[in-house]
Amino acid sequence: MNIHRSSELDGIQDILDEIAAAMASRTDRGKAAGYIPELACVDTGQFAIAVAGVDGQVFCGGDVGTPFSIQSVSKVFTLTLALGKLGDTIWSRVGREPSGNAFNSIMQLEHEKGRPRNPFINAGAITVADLILAGHAPREAIGEIIRFVRFLADDETIAIDEKVARSELDHGDRNASLAHFMRSFGRLDNPVDHVLGVYFHHCALAMTCRQLAVSGLYLAAGGMNPMTGTRVISAERARRINALMLTCGHYDGSGEFAYRVGLPGKSGVGGAILAVAPGKAAIAVWSPGLDPVGNSKLGAEALEMLAQRTGWSVFGA
Amino acid sequence: MNIHRSSELDGIQDILDEIAAAMASRTDRGKAAGYIPELACVDTGQFAIAVAGVDGQVFCGGDVGTPFSIQSVSKVFTLTLALGKLGDTIWSRVGREPSGNAFNSIMQLEHEKGRPRNPFINAGAITVADLILAGHAPREAIGEIIRFVRFLADDETIAIDEKVARSELDHGDRNASLAHFMRSFGRLDNPVDHVLGVYFHHCALAMTCRQLAVSGLYLAAGGMNPMTGTRVISAERARRINALMLTCGHYDGSGEFAYRVGLPGKSGVGGAILAVAPGKAAIAVWSPGLDPVGNSKLGAEALEMLAQRTGWSVFGA
Amino acid sequence: MNIHRSSELDGIQDILDEIAAAMASRTDRGKAAGYIPELACVDTGQFAIAVAGVDGQVFCGGDVGTPFSIQSVSKVFTLTLALGKLGDTIWSRVGREPSGNAFNSIMQLEHEKGRPRNPFINAGAITVADLILAGHAPREAIGEIIRFVRFLADDETIAIDEKVARSELDHGDRNASLAHFMRSFGRLDNPVDHVLGVYFHHCALAMTCRQLAVSGLYLAAGGMNPMTGTRVISAERARRINALMLTCGHYDGSGEFAYRVGLPGKSGVGGAILAVAPGKAAIAVWSPGLDPVGNSKLGAEALEMLAQRTGWSVFGA
Amino acid sequence: MNIHRSSELDGIQDILDEIAAAMASRTDRGKAAGYIPELACVDTGQFAIAVAGVDGQVFCGGDVGTPFSIQSVSKVFTLTLALGKLGDTIWSRVGREPSGNAFNSIMQLEHEKGRPRNPFINAGAITVADLILAGHAPREAIGEIIRFVRFLADDETIAIDEKVARSELDHGDRNASLAHFMRSFGRLDNPVDHVLGVYFHHCALAMTCRQLAVSGLYLAAGGMNPMTGTRVISAERARRINALMLTCGHYDGSGEFAYRVGLPGKSGVGGAILAVAPGKAAIAVWSPGLDPVGNSKLGAEALEMLAQRTGWSVFGA
Incomplete structure (x- = not known):
């Protein structure tokens, strides 16, 4: 890895402070996800950002001490885990194309006979949870995922927010519908309640921005x-996960995020976004208010500012 | 621009020769587009590749002297032209999201009330043609597009294949349907036959791989x-067009192309692909046989080889 | 035909007078079709009804002297004409199922590869126009349709409102889109402008309620x-057209019309409905205000009243 | 009710014998429903028909002693029961339009925000089961449905085939998906497993053709x-249920059934069809082989023969 330590991260703390200050003054902050009380009641006044450089330096701005529910950002980690366990065979079960369509989800799933378009939409991540389960008890699979994320973050304190996990389960009819739908096409190996148990638990992982940025490094x-000097996956696989994040990481706002920010990223309805500047840094932002497509409103704006200040777009200097 | 001339393009001619040899030996070459006789009868045994470096060097391999119909690759140039003439106001008329769905086109257009998802699907490019027309005669708009492409290629010999353009018009019912559909929602300003005249003509631009690579540089x-040392558009706009190419440039195979090749690209049913390695080179490949999604089969394979040999992915070293 | 003249039509004039009075007092009358000026400016205060008994008696109520544009009601007559000319071979070109879906039309047509679901949606009627054309000049086909409707009505004064026909053509992008779409699947034999010429002209037939009721008798x-004592079609074919009218005659309001009125019927956006009480009478109503699905609001209410007063439902006494 | 006993049912036994003989000789008999073993293993060589006249006479042909799973035909009885308990308020929860589209079910449900199109598609009947449950235990609701059907048939021996009900539950992912989907829109009041318990049980009602014909009388x-001389529902409500059966009773083959047979009818995947000739008779047919749309192949053919021989179409003499 041919990195230019000094030049790439020079002045980054000033940029983060500037971004945090700009975001603190915003009045139009989006709306928190409303489908479970645990997310709906989170204060949208909050904002945090962390940049973890490939040289090991970490810089932070905003409410960096507050843990949040990473929700769908966890799908990046379960995909990585499943690829590590099962390799490219997982692609027989899930596609690699953007769903690209506001009326997607189950209609698209019907059209494509229960095979999800990509591992980052709900149906695809449920499939990945089914693959990780592989006949074991949900408790074991959940344990394996937690251990893997702790390993990525090099932090043994990371845990699941059980209250969020239970609440997801109580309000999980849409995901239950997707899971039963796929199962009706013979696309799930494990019982629906096992698969959803794993899925809802990994979505309920709680992390700070610093922990999330390091996890994605x-x-x-x-x-x-x-x-830590440990290899997680091959360089080629890392590139390919980045490609999937860029084309599919923000639901039906993926094109817009690529256009404005120019970095691979994955968002969650808890308000987190993990973005990747290849060869430079992993960036985590968090602000609970969402835009109409379901992505963090200030999170995306902060990343756009960061990309402009640093010139970190993958699409050119 | 901080380019490393020697390192980036060192050995590139050997790589192109290797790729051309590998492609020559392939027996499974896809099928030529069948909807007009002029494309259907093109020999799928052909293959060409050209790399134009940002330092001005150009390298070629394969049947580099043969001109081909660039078809939808021209949409990159008309989008650039429209942005230059009208700026970001064009985004009120066309979106920036992948259509991401095999059953898209007109159904999606109905759902979204005649506003195309992005400028690279047919409906979106027809909208761009309508914007370029802007009340002028089709002949003038076509002339303007030709002059713009000649300026990009720095080559006054580039021309439209009139036989292809006429044949497109004769077999253009699907595009006529899209155009009338959008017009029924008040989304076209000019008469349908004028808009389609412009659209079919720019799709019928004929170029060699060398000309195409230089045009996209x-x-x-x-x-x-x-x-030539002339500025075409701002650096930011170039990045953003690259982002659109990456998320939307290969129809419902855009995710796959990003995953395998890792470069922004735009394909055409004539078998051409224009790819961009930001800060390094523009690459044009051509082979008339298409995969089931409608992208050049050997073209994509050649670009995958090139990306592997050079490490030019935008997603990491 | 075993008809009970006296009992079936006894008191019918009183019922029509009662209905006309009730409709005159309605304030919520729907909105006239807005897509062409010729229909948009029609006074929604108007209402007419006519009942033509199988014994030859005709009873009227309301504004019976005013001719109106029968629009899609004409599809019943062109279907009858096409069946007479070509027999059941037409069913290879068009289906017999309700489209049943508010987001239908072109999306459904895409899903079913250009074959319309039934002859009463626009795409289906355009197909029927193509079948009647059969290579002849549009003028001849239009002439044939006019002669057929005059024969049905036993009235040589029936004519096409040329102003309406031309206006339809000027605002016909949606239908042009449907026609080109079908043609792109090889589903039309004649040029799109010929087919649409025939289609728009038969939709522009102008009739009074009395003429329309007699035409459907x-x-x-x-x-x-x-x-007149002349046979138009076989009894079996008449039954089958009635079946199609009942399942498909009111677009996405067909189920509701069957539920409330209980008679086969066909509506047009001009505000006309032709209903059939088999063995008893044909009924024509007209009131230009439409409900949200596009069917005459007062027309349907008047038919519901008539069915209740007479007990003419096909679904039981 | 002004019925003509002698003329309507005269010669009906001869017709049924002729039909049974014709059906016995058919070699192309369709395929039994394959989704549960209990239905898949039923011998498609079987056929039965019964006609119950409004004068109380019952005529039979074929394998009249064999009970079968009535499956979706039961939806007519649960709709009747729900209307009796709750009146027209049920229409706020379910529509009255044909779904009319081969790719319907969950996609349409998504488009219409979880409100089923009509009470005869699965989602609609699940909604009706939810309405009948009304907070009670599934056992009680199932008991109420059984008592209602026994009352209709005037036969206390009618029962649910528990093996079929359990098997439905074991293979019920598609229906579970529909139920969870509707619940995610707030469209179900009771827990999904309670609602499906009721739904699968009433679908597993076992009856002979004679019992079914009398039940629908x-x-x-x-x-x-x-x-029995007892009133089940008002005459108006009976007409309206007949209208729903005609427009929606055969899934995406409803238009075809109306066209060919001309009578209201409801089919089930067990191979049963209940048809209604208003003012004349209820007819039950059963043959386990299905056509591609999922309706009994020989059942529909037998009803077409019956309608031709008797002239019982609702659409004219």
């Missing part, structure tokens, strides 16, 4: 965690 | 044509 | 016109 | 059971 650093 | 070189 | 009278 | 006889 392997995607910026050619598959290695430069802090 | 501004996208790799921050909006400048490094050969 | 063959459907109530086993395929015969009891006034 | 109230629809032919103005809402009365002429055998």
Whole structure:
């Protein structure tokens, strides 16, 4: 890895402070996700950002001490775990194309006979949970996922917010519908309640921005965690996960995010976004208010500012 | 622009020769587009590749002297032209999201009340043609597009294949349907036959791989044509067009192309693909056989080889 | 035909007077079709009704002297004409199922590869126009349709409102889109402008309620016109057209019309409805204000009243 | 009710014998429903027909002693029961339009925000089961449905095939998906497993053709059971249920059934069809082989023969 430590991260703390200040003054902050009380009641006044450089430095801005529910950002980690366990065979079960369509989800799933378009929409991540389960008890699969994320973050304190997980389960009819729908096409190996148990638990992982940025650092650093010196996945696989994040990471706002920010990213309805500047840094932002498509409103704006200030777009200087 | 001339393009001719040899030996070459006789009868045994570096060097391999119909690759140039004439106001008329769905086109257009998802699907490019027309005669708009492409390629010999253009018109019911559909929602300003006249003509532009690679070089070189030293568009706009190419450039195979090749690209049913390695080079490939999604089969394979040999993915080293 | 003249039509004039009075007092009358000026400016205060008994008696109420544009009601007559010319071979070109879906039309047409669901949606009627054309000049086909409707009505004064026909053509992008779409699947034999010329002209037929009721009488009278003693079609074919009217005659309001009125019927956006009480009478109503689905609001209410007063439902006493 | 006993049912036994003989000789008999073993293993060589006249006479042909799973035909009885308990308020929860589209079910449900199109598609009947449950235990609701059907048939021996009900539950992912989907829109009041328990049980009702024809007789006889002299529903409600059966009773083959047979009918995947000749008779047919749309192949053919021989179409003599 041929990195230019000084030049790439020079002045980054000033940029983060500027971004945090700009975001603190915004009045139009989006709306928190409303489908479970645990997310609906989160204060949308909050904002945090962290940049973890491939040289191991970490910079933060905003409410960096507050843990949040990473929700769908966890799909990046379960995909990585499933690829590590099962390799490219998983692609027989899930596609690699953007769903690209506001009226997607179950209609598209019907058209394509229960095979999800990509691992980052709900149906695709449920499929990945089914693959990780592989006949084991949900408790074991959940344990494996937690251990993997702790390994990525090099932090044994990361845990699941059980209250969020239970609440997801109580309000999980849409996901239950997707899971039963796929199962009706013979696309799930495990019982629906097992699969959803795993899925809802990994979505309920709670992390700070610093923890999330470090967890995603392997995607910026050619598959290695430069802090621990351990290899997570091959460089090629890291590139490919980045490609999936860029085309599919923001639901039906993926094109817009690529256009405005120019970096691979994955959002969650808790208000988090993990973005990757390959060869440079992993960036985590969090602000609970969402835009109409379901992505963090200030999170995306902050990343757009960061990309402009640093010139970190993958699409050119 | 901080380019490393020697390192980036060192050995590129050997790589192109290797790719051309590998492609020559392939027996499974896809099928030529069948909807007009002029494309259906093209020999699928052909293959060409050209790499235009941001330092002005051009390297070629395969049947480099043969001109071909660039078809939808021309949509990159008309989008650039429309942005230059009208600026970001064009985004009120066309979106920036992948259509992402095999059953898209007119159904999606109905759902979204006649507003195309992005400028690279047919409906979106027809909208761009309508914007370029802007009340003028089709002949004038076509002339303007030709002059613009000649300026990009720095080559006054580039021309439209009138036989192809006429044949498109004769077999243009699907596009006529899209155009009338959008017009029924008040989404076209000019008469349908004028708009389609412009659209079919720019799709019928004939170029060699060398001409096409040079024409796209501004996208790799921050909006400048490094050969002529003229600015085509701003660096930011070049990045953004690259982002659109990456998420939307290969119809419902865009995710797959990003995953396998890792470069922004735009394909055409004539078998051409224009790809961009930002800061390094523009690459044109051509082979008339298509995969089931409608993208050049050997073209995509050649670009995958090139990306592997050179490490030019935008998603990491 | 075993008809009970006296009992069936006894007191019918009183019922029509009662209905006309009730409709005159309605304030919520729907909105006239807005897509062409010729229909948009029609006074929604108007209402007319006519009942033509299978014994040859005709009863009227309301503004019976005013001619109106029958629009899609004409599809019943062109279907009858096409069946007479070509027989059941037409069913290879068009289906017999309700489209049943508010987001239908072109999306459904895409899903079913250009074959319309039934002859009463626009795409289906355009197909029927193509079948009647059969390579002849539009003028001849239009002439044939006019002669056929004059024969049904036994009235040589019936004519096409040329102003309406031309206006339809000027605002016909949606239908042009449907026609080109079908043609792109090889589903039209004649040029799109010929087919649409025929289609727009037969939709522009102008008739009074009395003329329309008499024209539809063959459907109530086993395929015969009891006034002239001539056979139009076989009794079986008349039954089958009635079946199609019941399942498909009111677009996405067909189920509701069957539920409330209980008679086969066909509506047009001009505000006309032709209903059939088999063995008893044909009924024409007209009131230009439409409900949200596009069917005459007062027309349907008047028919519901008539069915209740007379007990003419096909679904039981 | 003004019925003509002698003329309507004269010679009916001969017709049924002729039909049974014709059906016995058919070699192309369709395929039994394959989704549960209990239905898949039923011998498609079987056929039965029964006609219950409004005068109380019952005529039979074929394998009349064999009970079968009535499956979706039960939806007519649960709709009748729900209307009796809750009146027209049920229409706020379910529509009255044909779904009319081969790719319907969950996609349409998504488009219409979880409100089923009509009570005869699965989603609609699940909604009706939810309405009947009304907070009670599934066992009680199932008991109420059984008692209602026994009352209709005037036969205390009618029962649910528990093996079929359990098997439905084991293979019920598609229906579970529909139920969870509707619940995610707030469209179900009771827990999904309770609702599906009721739904799968009433679908597993086992009856002979004679029992089924008598059960449906109230629809032919103005809402009365002429055998017991008890009123089931009003004459108007009987007409309206007949209208729903005609437009929606055969899934995406409803238009075809109306066209060919001309009578209201409801089919089930067990191979049964209940048809209604208003004012004349209720007819039950059964043959386990299905056509591609999922309706009994020989059942529909037998009813077409019967309608031709008797002239019982609702659409004219």
